[in-house]
Structure formats: structure tokens, C-alpha cells
Amino acid sequence: MSVSAVPGGDRGRKPRVALFVTCLVDLIRPSVGFAAVKLLEDAGCTVDVPVQTCCGQPAFNSGDRGTARDLAEQVIEAFRGYDYVVAPSGSCAGMIKAHYPELFADDPNWLPRVNALAARTYELTSFLVDVLGVTKVDASYEGTVTYHDSCSGLRELGVRSQPRRLLASMEGVTLVELNESDVCCGFGGTFAVKYSDISGAIVDAKTKHVSETGASTLLAGDLGCLMNMAGRLSREGKEIEVRHVAEVLAGMTDDPPIAAARDPRRS
Amino acid sequence: MTVHTTSPQFKANAAQALADVQLQKALGNVKQGFIDKRQKAAEKLPEFEALRDSARDIKNHTLAHLDLYLEAYEDKVKASGGHVHFARTAEEARSIILGICRDAGARTVTKGKSMISEEIGINHHLEAHGVVPVETDLGEYIIQLRNEMPSHIIAPAVHLNATQVEQDFRRVHTHLDAKRDLSEPVQLLTEARTVLRERFLAADVGITGANFLVAETGTSIIVTNEGNGDLTQILPKTHIVLASIEKLVPTLEDVSQILRVLARSATGQEMSVYTTFSTGPRRPGDADGPENYHVVLLDNGRSSMLGTSFEEMLRCIRCGACMNHCPVYHAVGGHAYGWVYPGPMGAVLTPSLIGVDKAGHLPNASTFCGRCESVCPVRIPLPKLMRHWREREFERHLTPATIRSGLRTWGFFAKRPALYRLATRAAMGVLGLAGRTKGRFAWLPLAKGWTKYRDFPAPQGETFQARWRRERSRRSA
Numbered sequence: 026m027s028v029s030a031v032p033g034g035d036r037g038r039k040p041r042v043a044l045f046v047t048c049l050v051d052l053i054r055p056s057v058g059f060a061a062v063k064l065l066e067d068a069g070c071t072v073d074v075p076v077q078t079c080c081g082q083p084a085f086n087s088g089d090r091g092t093a094r095d096l097a098e099q100v101i102e103a104f105r106g107y108d109y110v111v112a113p114s115g116s117c118a119g120m121i122k123a124h125y126p127e128l129f130a131d132d133p134n135w136l137p138r139v140n141a142l143a144a145r146t147y148e149l150t151s152f153l154v155d156v157l158g159v160t161k162v163d164a165s166y167e168g169t170v171t172y173h174d175s176c177s178g179l180r181e182l183g184v185r186s187q188p189r190r191l192l193a194s195m196e197g198v199t200l201v202e203l204n205e206s207d208v209c210c211g212f213g214g215t216f217a218v219k220y221s222d223i224s225g226a227i228v229d230a231k232t233k234h235v236s237e238t239g240a241s242t243l244l245a246g247d248l249g250c251l252m253n254m255a256g257r258l259s260r261e262g263k264e265i266e267v268r269h270v271a272e273v274l275a276g277m278t279d280d281p282p283i284a285a286a287r288d289p290r291r292s
Numbered sequence: 293m294t295v296h297t298t299s300p301q302f303k304a305n306a307a308q309a310l311a312d313v314q315l316q317k318a319l320g321n322v323k324q325g326f327i328d329k330r331q332k333a334a335e336k337l338p339e340f341e342a343l344r345d346s347a348r349d350i351k352n353h354t355l356a357h358l359d360l361y362l363e364a365y366e367d368k369v370k371a372s373g374g375h376v377h378f379a380r381t382a383e384e385a386r387s388i389i390l391g392i393c394r395d396a397g398a399r400t401v402t403k404g405k406s407m408i409s410e411e412i413g414i415n416h417h418l419e420a421h422g423v424v425p426v427e428t429d430l431g432e433y434i435i436q437l438r439n440e441m442p443s444h445i446i447a448p449a450v451h452l453n454a455t456q457v458e459q460d461f462r463r464v465h466t467h468l469d470a471k472r473d474l475s476e477p478v479q480l481l482t483e484a485r486t487v488l489r490e491r492f493l494a495a496d497v498g499i500t501g502a503n504f505l506v507a508e509t510g511t512s513i514i515v516t517n518e519g520n521g522d523l524t525q526i527l528p529k530t531h532i533v534l535a536s537i538e539k540l541v542p543t544l545e546d547v548s549q550i551l552r553v554l555a556r557s558a559t560g561q562e563m564s565v566y567t568t569f570s571t572g573p574r575r576p577g578d579a580d581g582p583e584n585y586h587v588v589l590l591d592n593g594r595s596s597m598l599g600t601s602f603e604e605m606l607r608c609i610r611c612g613a614c615m616n617h618c619p620v621y622h623a624v625g626g627h628a629y630g631w632v633y634p635g636p637m638g639a640v641l642t643p644s645l646i647g648v649d650k651a652g653h654l655p656n657a658s659t660f661c662g663r664c665e666s667v668c669p670v671r672i673p674l675p676k677l678m679r680h681w682r683e684r685e686f687e688r689h690l691t692p693a694t695i696r697s698g699l700r701t702w703g704f705f706a707k708r709p710a711l712y713r714l715a716t717r718a719a720m721g722v723l724g725l726a727g728r729t730k731g732r733f734a735w736l737p738l739a740k741g742w743t744k745y746r747d748f749p750a751p752q753g754e755t756f757q758a759r760w761r762r763e764r765s766r767r768s769a
Contacts, residue, residue, distance in 0.1 A: 054755035077597025078706040089684030092703040176661035209619045218741035225745030226623040256746030284732040284749035
């Protein structure tokens with residue numbers, strides 16, 4: 026890592042990173058959050074976790090701008106004063122980076138703070154590679170993995186090569202590309218519940234492609250998509266491990282994969 | 293409101309489409325062809341991205357001065373000997389067109405492909421008044437035989453297979469040998485051509501749409517691959533151009549720029565096979581062309597989009613790239629959307645034209661994956677505009693009650709971090725315990741939509757924030 030990652034070029038101190046853990050990771054899969062902390066600390070950052078709930082995206086995408094604004098203000102207040110804000114999710118990072126400025130576009134009182142926060146907010150793998158210059162992670166994982174590019178990370182933040190570069194630097198990992206890896210998995214937040222028939226058809230197409238790769242592990246950078254794909258694979262009775270890419274990059278794969286039964290030998 | 297809509301029944305339409313094995317197969321074929329071809333065409337043109345910017349800017353400029361360009365265009369059409377009719381509504385457009393047909397003593401009317409003619413439902417109107425409309429674009433001809441709407445804006449019959457078309461031809465073309473071989477697609481094409489050739493020659497009026505109207509010259513431009521549009525507008529004595537007001541562009545230079553992104557985005561062609569410019573009726577000395585040239589300019593709600601965030605939608609040049617790249621369109625096809633325009637562009641445009649109370653599902657039936665915006669040649673922020681519709685629905689209390697109450701409950705906790713921490717700790721503790729062995733739930737109350745198709749992964753138990761504070765306080769102690 027390069028120490029010049031501290032804004033202002035203060036070479037004497039570590040970058041102070043606030044982890045935006047995301048509500049899904051907070052509630053469903055905390056191990057992803059700890060993997061993110063390990064990756065950030067290994068790369069030389071000091072990590073803090075401000076008290077937080079949600080970025081407001083579900084309200085924003087449901088047309089409830091008022092609630093979205095309230096939650097965005099809460100995030101902006103809670104994440105003041107850090108060098109960077111990093112989320113193990115392209116979707117939530119994209120909400121802060123791409124959509125907060127839109128949400129506050131006609132509010133000159135808030136806009137400068139909003140833009141400042143947006144400018145220092147990153148998705149985890151792009152922060153490691155693009156900002157910190159990490160080229161290698163010190164972990165190993167035995168297996169053939171495939172990777173799904175979650176939509177917001179890919180199209181709002183340009184996250185595509187970063188996770189692949191980090192995976193390629195690991196011992197033991199073979200990456201097999203997923204056909205149509207850039208096509209939505211059908212999650213779409215409340216879409217998966219509101220239009221479950223359509224969402225079911227889209228995720229079905231996705232899991233077919235996943236099976237075709239022959240990979241034993243499916244990775245992605247967003248827990249929403251992962252829960253959707255893992256839930257479908259589990260319903261189909263497929264024995265493919267599904268994990269957040271951060272868990273593998275951090276070498277923290279002791280917890281059972283997403284939607285998998287607990288290994289009785291460990292419980 | 294013009295053509296009958298089934299958009300309010302979008303969910304039922306979608307369920308039906310998902311269960312239609314033949315349709316699903318046809319949609320599977322659509323998917324790859326269009327996407328790969330567009331990709332290759334875009335990669336071959338180094339300035340493609342710059343041209344998209346330019347196309348966006350040209351359309352933005354035109355929309356900002358649309359009144360001036362409409363007047364300039366009208367003047368030029370008149371100067372070239374043509375007539376311009378402004379239609380505020382579909383009804384007005386229909387009666388103007390019927391009037392022109394009656395003046396021409398028309399019995400049959402040939403038609404080039406035009407989505408605006410679908411929007412105003414002109415075929416039924418003409419039929420009801422004794423004028424026979426004949427679609428001449430192959431896809432449009434097929435769906436006219438089936439009394440269907442187009443399921444795609446540039447490939448109207450993309451939901452059908454060759455066997456279905458063969459059945460329709462045998463049903464309708466009863467004057468031909470019943471034992472003829474129609475097993476090859478090219479035989480279907482030849483038959484359609486033969487049948488249509490007589491129709492072209494017999495038609496009294498030809499109606500075409502327009503991809504562009506050029507203010508500088510009063511020219512209408514159609515972009516086609518079959519040549520049927522040319523025969524439609526050249527052979528009959530009267531040519532009617534039916535176009536909506538946002539088709540205007542200032543100059544021929546502007547058109548030539550936008551044309552470079554249109555076909556590439558649509559079909560992956562560098563240019564379509566025919567790009568035909570027509571300016572006014574036949575002049576003395578011209579070898580061919582119509583004696584009468586009419587332009588019917590349709591508003592039908594578009595001018596009320598100007599000056600709102602939906603103005604951006606009026607940049608659309610109808611290439612179809614958004615639906616070609618849409619996972620929802622791939623899953624349910626065009627008819628499920630229930631009106632004229634399907635896919636992401638339809639999800640934004642339809643509520644503007646028929647009302648969000650009727651078309652409210654369409655902007656909601658999107659995962660916001662953003663693939664449509666990433667390929668739109670005029671860079672329309674389609675997901676953002678769909679979100680704007682969701683905002684209007686929320687304001688007007690059109691959002692379903694279950695979603696509203698779910699959001700309200702969740703928002704209540706999310707705005708109170710201390711309470712949120714307590715509540716989520718308790719809830720995740722319970723869920724984590726309940727799902728501890730299997731690691732997933734096959735059924736959960738309040739999540740039936742989710743668990744109908746997939747399991748719900750069990751939470752690990754303790755929340756991240758709880759465990760973090762516990763471990764950090766131990767570390768610092």
C-alpha cells in the first residue's frame with residue numbers, strides 16, 4: 026500500500042477509514058464486515074465503525090424521498106471527519122457516491138458536505154486497488170471460483186477488474202469467468218418481493234450460468250445479490266458455495282457459506 | 293388515452309408470459325443476437341462514445357427550442373408544396389388522417405412501420421370507416437394478420453417463430469396453392485413479398501412514420517431494412533408522414549451524426565439498408581413520388597413533458613437497445629407491458645402518455661440494474677426517470693399499502709439507531725437461532741414472494757455492530 030493514500034499527503038499517519046458495513050452485512054452476515062476490516066487493516070488503514078443503520082436506498086428506490094433524505098443526513102453526520110468511507114457493497118457505496126448528490130441537488134446548505142462525502146466513499150475492492158494500490162492479498166483458498174458483477178458496483182462505480190486482480194494474486198484460486206457475469210441476478214431490492222415471478226425467472230437464468238462454469242464457489246461483492254443467488258442455488262439443491270469476495274480475500278472462510286447448513290463438526 | 297391498455301394487469305401478463313414455453317424460447321433467441329451485434333459495432337467505431345454525447349446534445353438543444361424548430365420545419369414543408377397538420381391528441385390525428393384518405397378517395401392504404409400509428413390506433417379507425425390498412429413491414433404484416441400489438445419497437449414479431457408465421461400465412465393467403473412448401477423462412481419472406489407487391493401497386497395512400505424531421509429542409513427521414521417504406525411513400529398518389537413532435541432535429545448535419553449511433557445501437561449495423569429522405573411532393577421533372585405530401589405531427593401529451601424531468605425521455609430515437617439489454621424484458625417480452633411501448637423506454641414513456649395510475653407497474657418492474665442506460669445512444673437516465681415515477685406514485689399514495697407500511701416500519705427503526713440496534717439484535721438473535729442448523733429458511737412470514745423461488749439465508753446471529761463493540765471494548769480494556 027502507499028502511505029500517500031492519506032488525503033493531503035500526510036506521510037506520517039495511516040488513513041482513517043470508516044466502515045459503512047451496510048445493513049445486510051450488519052444483520053445477516055457480520056463475517057463479511059470482519060473480513061473487510063481485516064483487509065483494510067492489513068493494507069495499513071485504521072478502521073472505525075460509526076453507529077449506523079442504513080444508507081436509505083430502499084426508501085429512495087421506492088419513491089420515498091423524505092425517508093431517504095432523513096437517513097442520508099444521518100449517514101452524513103455519522104461519517105464526518107474520516108479520510109475515507111468504505112463499504113463492502115457497490116450498491117450502498119453507489120447510493121452514497123452517485124445518488125446522495127442527486128438527492129441533495131437542490132439544497133445548497135447540504136450539497137458541499139454531500140459531495141465531499143461522495144468523493145471519499147468507495148466500494149471495498151476498488152478502494153483497496155485504486156486508492157491504496159494493493160496488488161496482492163495474503164490469503165489462500167483452494168478451489169475454482171466464479172464471479173458475478175453486481176450491477177451498481179459495475180455500472181455506477183466501474184468495479185470489474187479490481188476483485189479479479191485481487192483474487193488472481195491469491196494462492197490456490199482459479200477463476201472461471203461466468204457467462205453474462207454483467208447481467209443482473211434479479212435481486213433489485215424490493216423488486217425480488219414485489220415482482221417475485223420475474224425475479225425468480227431472472228435468478229434462474231443466473232444460476233444456470235453459474236452451474237455451467239463448473240466452479241465450486243460463487244463470489245460477488247454485494248450481499249443482496251449473494252443472498253438471492255445463494256437462496257436460489259440452495260432451493261435447487263446445488264452444492265455450490267456462495268460467499269462475499271471479501272471473505273475469500275481475507276482468508277476468513279471458516280463460517281459456513283451463505284445459506285449453507287452449519288457443519289456439524291464445527292458446531 | 294388511445295389504444296386499449298392491459299398495463300394495470302402487468303403482473304398477470306408477466307405470469308402468463310413466463311409460463312408461455314414458445315414465447316420463452318423466442319425471447320431466448322432475441323437476447324444474444326442484438327447484444328453481441330451492438331457490442332461489436334460500438335467497438336469498431338472509436339468515436340462511438342463521443343457520438344453518443346453529441347446525439348444527446350443535439351436532441352437536448354432541439355427540445356429546448358422545440359417551438360422554433362417546429363415552426364421552421366412547418367415553413368419548409370409548406371415551401372416544398374406539402375401540408376403540415378398539428379394533432380394535439382390521438383383522436384385529432386386519427387380524424388386528420390381519415391380526412392386525407394377520404395379526400396384521396398382511398399380504398400386501401402399501405403403503411404410503413406410506425407410506432408406512432410400504433411399509439412393512435414389508426415388501423416382500427418381506418419377499418420371502421422371502410423379504408424383497408426395494409427402493413428408492409430414484414431413483422432408488422434405478420435402481427436396485423438394476428439391482430440396483435442408489436443412486442444418490440446424495432447422487431448414487432450420477435451415473440452413469434454417461423455411455424456406460427458407459416459400457420460398465419462396458410463390461414464390468410466387462401467388464394468395460393470395449399471400444398472406449397474413454406475418450411476424455410478426465406479419461403480415465407482418470398483410469399484409476403486409477392487402478396488405485398490400487389491398491395492403496394494393498388495394503394496391510394498401511403499402512411500409512413502419518421503425517424504427524424506429536419507427543420508432546416510422540411511425533410512422526413514425513414515430508416516428501414518426491407519425497402520417497404522420507400523414503396524409505401526413513393527408509389528401511392530398521397531404520402532402521409534405521421535410523426536410525434538420530438539422527432540425534430542435542426543439540420544442534416546445533426547441527422548447524419550445521430551444516424552451513426554442509431555443503427556449501431558439497434559441492430560449493430562453501421563447503417564440500416566435504406567435511409568430515405570423525402571421532402572415534399574413530386575416536383576415537375578421528378579421521376580416518381582407522391583402528388584400530395586402531408587405531415588401529421590402528434591403531441592399526445594409530449595409537450596407537457598417538456599420542462600419536467602421527463603423531458604429527457606423525449607430524446608429517445610427508438611433504437612430498442614434498452615429493451616434488448618433488459619433482464620425484465622428478456623423474462624416477460626413486450627406484450628406484458630400492456631401498451632404500445634415496452635421495456636425500459638416504455639416504462640418511462642407509457643406513464644407520461646396514458647397516466648401513472650394505469651401504467652404504475654411499469655416503472656416499478658425494474659431491478660435498476662442500469663444496463664439500459666449504459667447502452668442508450670442518447671444517454672437517457674432511464675432508471676432515474678423510472679425512480680421519478682415511483683416518487684410521484686408515492687406522493688399520490690399509489691404505492692401498494694404493504695410496501696408503504698413495510699417502508700414505514702423499517703424507516704422508523706432506521707432513523708433511531710439505538711432502538712434499531714436493540715431491535716435488530718433481538719430479531720437476528722432469534723432468526724439466527726431458528727436457522728442455525730439448516731442455515732436457511734424455506735419459508736418465512738412476510739417474505740412469501742422471496743421464498744416462493746429461493747431460500748432465505750439464515751443470519752449468523754449476532755449483528756456486526758454488536759459483535760464489533762463487544763470485541764473492541766474487550767480489546768481496548
